[in-house]
Amino acid sequence: MAAEKKDEPKKEEIKYKKDDKISLKVKDEEFTGQIRWIGESEKWDKGVWVGVQLDQENLTFGHDGYFNQERFFGCPANHGIYIRQNQIIKL
Numbered sequence: 001m002a003a004e005k006k007d008e009p010k011k012e013e014i015k016y017k018k019d020d021k022i023s024l025k026v027k028d029e030e031f032t033g034q035i036r037w038i039g040e041s042e043k044w045d046k047g048v049w050v051g052v053q054l055d056q057e058n059l060t061f062g063h064d065g066y067f068n069q070e071r072f073f074g075c076p077a078n079h080g081i082y083i084r085q086n087q088i089i090k091l
Contacts (some may be wrong), residue, residue, distance in 0.1 A: 012048045014038060015085055023090045024052060024083055026061060033081070036065065036073035043068045050088065054079045 016022070020035045032091035037051030051065060062078030065071055073080070 001060050012085070014048055016050065016088065016091075020091055022052065024081075024087050025089050026081065026083065026087060030089070031056070031058065031081075036075060036080070040076075041070070041072070043067060044082070048085055050083050050085060051082060052081050054081060 016035055016038060018035050018038060019031070022035060023032050025031075025032060031052075031054050033048055033052040033054040036053045038048065040046070040048060051073045053065075053073070054062065057076075057078045058081065060079055061081045063080045064077045065073040065075050065080045067082065072082075
């Protein structure tokens with residue numbers, strides 16, 4: 001008797017690409033920026049994450065693209081943020 005295959009979870013579709021200019025929303029605040037990295041990592045929860053270089057410095061959420069001892073992209077200090085695709089509100 002052949003073993004039954006379990007359905008694998010469907011991979012999240014990547015809807016954007018590196019260098020896209022976007023607007024995004026985080027905790028009811030709207031920001032603009034440019035996608036610098038997009039993908040998945042074992043450093044976070046499963047699914048697609050988007051690394052964005054913000055147009056304006058942000059001392060609350062901002063970083064320089066370095067997260068959990070790994071660099072995913074580079075940008076000026078306090079200009080980087082990682083978000084989910086559903087936080088992007090427009091191109």
